[in-house]
Every structure is written in C-alpha cells, then in structure tokens.
Amino acid sequence: MTTTPTPTVTLRQPLAADGTFLPDELLNQVRERFLHVDTCPFSGKRVFFENAGGSLTLESVVTRSAEVAGIPDNEHRDNPASHAVSQIVSSGRDDLATFFGASGGVIFGGETGTECLFRVIRAAALAAEAGGSILASSVEHPATYDATAQWARRTGRDWIEVPFDVATGRVTAALYADCVRPDTRIATILHTSPVTGMSMDVAEIARTIRAVAPECMIIVDGIQHAPHGFLAVDDYGVDAYVVSPYKAYCRFNNGYTWLSDRMSVVDHDRLSGKPADAWELGSRDPSALAGVSEMVNYLAWLGGHFTDDSSRRACLVAAGQAMRAHERALVHRLLFGDADLPGLCSYPRLHLIGPEDSPYREGVVSFAVEEIEAKHVVAELGARGIRVHARSDDVFSGNILRPLGLRAVTRVSLAHYNSAVEVDACLAALAEVLPRA
Incomplete structure (x- = not known):
C-alpha cells in the first residue's frame, strides 16, 4: 500500500474567507x-x-457495487473471475490509501465505523503496558467515549475525561494538555463532531499528547470529517483513523480503519496462521471496495476542476x-x-x-x-x-x-x-x- 504525501495544491480560483459556491x-x-x-x-x-x-x-457506487455483488467467485482461486475479484479488492485498498492520505501502515474493513473503533480500542487496551490512564473527550461520539470508558474499567486503568469548550463546541490541545499524564496509554480524538459541527486540530492535539506520553496509542474518529474535506493521516502523527463510507457518498456496508505500522502489529484477534499485521477476519466484500473506488473516482473528477495537477x-x-x-x-x-x-x-x-x-x-x-x-x-x-x-x-x-x-x-x-x-x-x-x- 503506497501513496504520495499530501501535495500542496493551488486551486485555480481563490476561496473567500466565508466560502465560495461551486459554479x-x-x-x-x-x-x-x-x-x-x-x-x-x-x-x-x-x-x-x-x-x-x-x-x-453516488449512483455510480450503487451501479458498480451491484455489478460486483453479483459475481459468485471468491478470491484466491485459479480462475479468471477470482483473479478479477482480487484486482477489484486490491484497487479498492489502493484507493482507500489515497483517500486516507496514507503512505504506509495497514487498512482493514469492519462491520461499521463504530465496530472498528471498539475493536481497535480493545486491542490497544489489552496490548498496552499495565496500569496508567486512558484519555477521551466529552465531545466524542460513544464509539470512542463509551469504548474507552469500558476498556479502562475492564483493564483497571484510570479513565480521564477531557472537557470541551462549551463556548466554541470543540476541544483543543490545551485542554488535552491539562489531562494527559506520562502514564497515559491510549487517547482518542474526534476529528469533527456531528453534534456541535466543529472540527478539531488532530495533529496539534497528537503532538501535545506525545510531548507528555510519547508511547501513547492515539486513535481518531474521522467518521464525520471524511465527507467535508480531505484526509491526511501521514500528517497527523496518530496510530489509527476510522471512517464510515456511508457518510462519504457510499452505501451502507462497512467501516474502514487505517493503522500505523506499530499499531498494526499489537496483539489482536486474527487467525493464527496469518501475518502479525492481519486484521481482517474472513473474506472481504469486493462490492464494497468497488463502491469505495467509485467514490474516489468521483472525488478525483471533482477535484480535477480546481487543479492542474493530474495525480x-x-x-x-x-x-x-x-x-x-x-x-x-x-x-x-x-x-x-x-x-x-x-x-x-x-x-x-x-x-x-x-x-x-x-x-x-x-x-x-x-x-x-x-x-x-x-x-x-x-x-x-x-x-x-x-x-x-x-x-x-x-x-x-x-x-x-x-x-x-x-x-x-x-x-x-x-x-x-x-x-x-x-x-x-x-x-x-x-x-x-x-x-x-
């Protein structure tokens, strides 16, 4: 899985501070x-x-995913249909890497974004050094707010709640700085709130956490942010980032998680014969990944109206x-x-x-x-x-x-x-x- 770092893009038309309508x-x-x-x-x-x-x-997501859903063949068979399905899955993974802005790490799919977050938080809590604390903010969705509270209790750790600023509807790095400790093992960040509507500075919050607890596993809920801009996990300095494609123009089916190299090899549920960084359990739905590719195709088409860079x-x-x-x-x-x-x-x-x-x-x-x-x-x-x-x-x-x-x-x-x-x-x-x- 490879992609280029986030490029500096100059739009053909300048954008006003209060926004610019699409033509x-x-x-x-x-x-x-x-x-x-x-x-x-x-x-x-x-x-x-x-x-x-x-x-x-997107209509193209529904059409293409329906076409692929009708293919009866599975991967890893010696026949043309199976090879074609493998190519669809591989292309979908590459497109997810481009969407995430990831040049390394591991991407896996789960039942939903919430399920992915619970699973990653569980794995981190069970793999981290004993004791210490787990950090979450009160502005977060229950996918991280509840998961961190439950796994702090189950592993005998302190659960620390970072308050958000009620005047602005967001949580800042300064508020995390007041709560993070050298023994903080896991911290979660919400990129954008579906209730307050506000985005957080993920990279600044991550730097603040690591200044005090450099080995902390940092897990980001990016579900609400994904449809409102571009992602750049290479720039965030975090260990996991989760999206739900149904909020980003795809149909209901899966959530997807990007994991850093170090997070990908923590002890987690997997078949014993699989590699240490294998997170998917069972066969993938190629029609879901075909839908993701159509979503990325659409975004590439849209962006092509605003930049001369063809990548x-x-x-x-x-x-x-x-x-x-x-x-x-x-x-x-x-x-x-x-x-x-x-x-x-x-x-x-x-x-x-x-x-x-x-x-x-x-x-x-x-x-x-x-x-x-x-x-x-x-x-x-x-x-x-x-x-x-x-x-x-x-x-x-x-x-x-x-x-x-x-x-x-x-x-x-x-x-x-x-x-x-x-x-x-x-x-x-x-x-x-x-x-x-």
Whole structure:
C-alpha cells in the first residue's frame, strides 16, 4: 500500500474567507451524480439536510457495487473471475490509501465505523503496558467515549475525561494538555463532531499528547470529517483513523480503519496462521471496495476542476478544499440569510452551538429555540419539505448536550451537493416556524 504525501495544491480560483459556491454548471453536474438528491422515494420532493446522519449515495457506487455483488467467485482461486475479484479488492485498498492520505501502515474493513473503533480500542487496551490512564473527550461520539470508558474499567486503568469548550463546541490541545499524564496509554480524538459541527486540530492535539506520553496509542474518529474535506493521516502523527463510507457518498456496508505500522502489529484477534499485521477476519466484500473506488473516482473528477495537477491524490485534496469552501458559503447563508430572508442568527430566542463566525464549523449547524422543542421544529420543517434531525440527551449525544445545558437541538447538516436555493427554502420554512419577537 503506497501513496504520495499530501501535495500542496493551488486551486485555480481563490476561496473567500466565508466560502465560495461551486459554479452553477458544476454544481448541477455534481447533483446529477447522486441518487435522490431532491426527492425522497417515500415522501416525494424534499431538501435533504440530514447529511450528518448519512450522505446521499453516488449512483455510480450503487451501479458498480451491484455489478460486483453479483459475481459468485471468491478470491484466491485459479480462475479468471477470482483473479478479477482480487484486482477489484486490491484497487479498492489502493484507493482507500489515497483517500486516507496514507503512505504506509495497514487498512482493514469492519462491520461499521463504530465496530472498528471498539475493536481497535480493545486491542490497544489489552496490548498496552499495565496500569496508567486512558484519555477521551466529552465531545466524542460513544464509539470512542463509551469504548474507552469500558476498556479502562475492564483493564483497571484510570479513565480521564477531557472537557470541551462549551463556548466554541470543540476541544483543543490545551485542554488535552491539562489531562494527559506520562502514564497515559491510549487517547482518542474526534476529528469533527456531528453534534456541535466543529472540527478539531488532530495533529496539534497528537503532538501535545506525545510531548507528555510519547508511547501513547492515539486513535481518531474521522467518521464525520471524511465527507467535508480531505484526509491526511501521514500528517497527523496518530496510530489509527476510522471512517464510515456511508457518510462519504457510499452505501451502507462497512467501516474502514487505517493503522500505523506499530499499531498494526499489537496483539489482536486474527487467525493464527496469518501475518502479525492481519486484521481482517474472513473474506472481504469486493462490492464494497468497488463502491469505495467509485467514490474516489468521483472525488478525483471533482477535484480535477480546481487543479492542474493530474495525480489522483492532488485531485482529492483539491476536491476537499472546494467542497469545504462551498459548504462554508452554504453555512454563511443559513446563518445570516440575505435581504429578503432572515438567517438563523436573526432569531433572538435561538441559541446556536458555537460562535456564528467559527472557522472550524464543518457543514453542521445545531441550535435550540427557547420554549420550542427540537422535535417540533423538525416536524414542522419536515411538513414543509425540509429534512433535518433532532439530537437529544440520549445514548448518542447526551455526553455532549449535558455540558451545553441543552436537552435537545435541531441539527441542519449540509454537504457539497446542496445548493443556495435549498438553503433559501429552509430559511423560508424557518420563517414560518420560528418566532421573531
């Protein structure tokens, strides 16, 4: 598995601080590549602003993965079909390495991203030197927050919770510095929160941890970040990074994990005759990896509109930068509206998670409205053809909402295939639902 380091990509067009919309013609081409972009097969026309729960799916992913799923042959047989399947799997792994920005290490697939995180944290906890502490942040998804707490208890270690800054909706390296100890064996980092919408500086946090505990195993949940920019695991200085492709334009099936060379050989579940860095149990689903290749093909196509560098990796970086700029422009319009439509920030009884001008927001705007339940806002928007979601004080979001003093929030989550017209439709609907006085 080899890929080139993250290139420095100069976009053909400069990006404004508050974002730059994709050109209309290109956005139309983008939207044509996705299934159900403006229509639900069950309810009809709608605007899809529930991307943090799972993105729209590329038509090419569905078509190609269905073709491959119909092949009855398995790998490691002496026949042309088996050889073809092996090539599909190999190409999928190479494309995953390009997507991760990984020049080394091991990539393996699991049932889901959550399952991958639990499995890696378990292996790290059982393999690490006895005693010490395990570190996690209260802003994290239960995939790491719960897994670290459980494996700290099961291995007799201290579990240390790093608080996040409730004013900004993110956790910083300085907050980790207050909690990390020389005996910290494992630490987890959330790259982007699906509740607050804020991204974290993974590389800076990792450097801060290693300055105190250089042998600490650092595991990153990148599931929410993956669809909002490019990944660069070579630059992060971590030991594991996990994504879920269904949040990045693929169908529901697998999660994928990148492991550093040292993490890949810790003692873990594997068949006894397999190499020390083998993590996959059983046969791979070649149709899933075929879908991943189609997703990378799409990103390379998109990025090719913004850079003259023809390398696959450079195109993915350019795509990530352009996607981020478009989403920032969408978020800016949602928050501030225009002369004809009030933005979210114009409602005095509305409480936004995080600063309205935060540069760390990635496609998610979560808010609460005084004396109006989030589920009511969701239902009213749904009745007007705007699909959003409520996050509540439950198993998935309670550890994040409780420090914020909130029982629930309405979440509007955007992606690069969404349009300014759709944001305006959402603002028009909100004007009918939310009180101005």
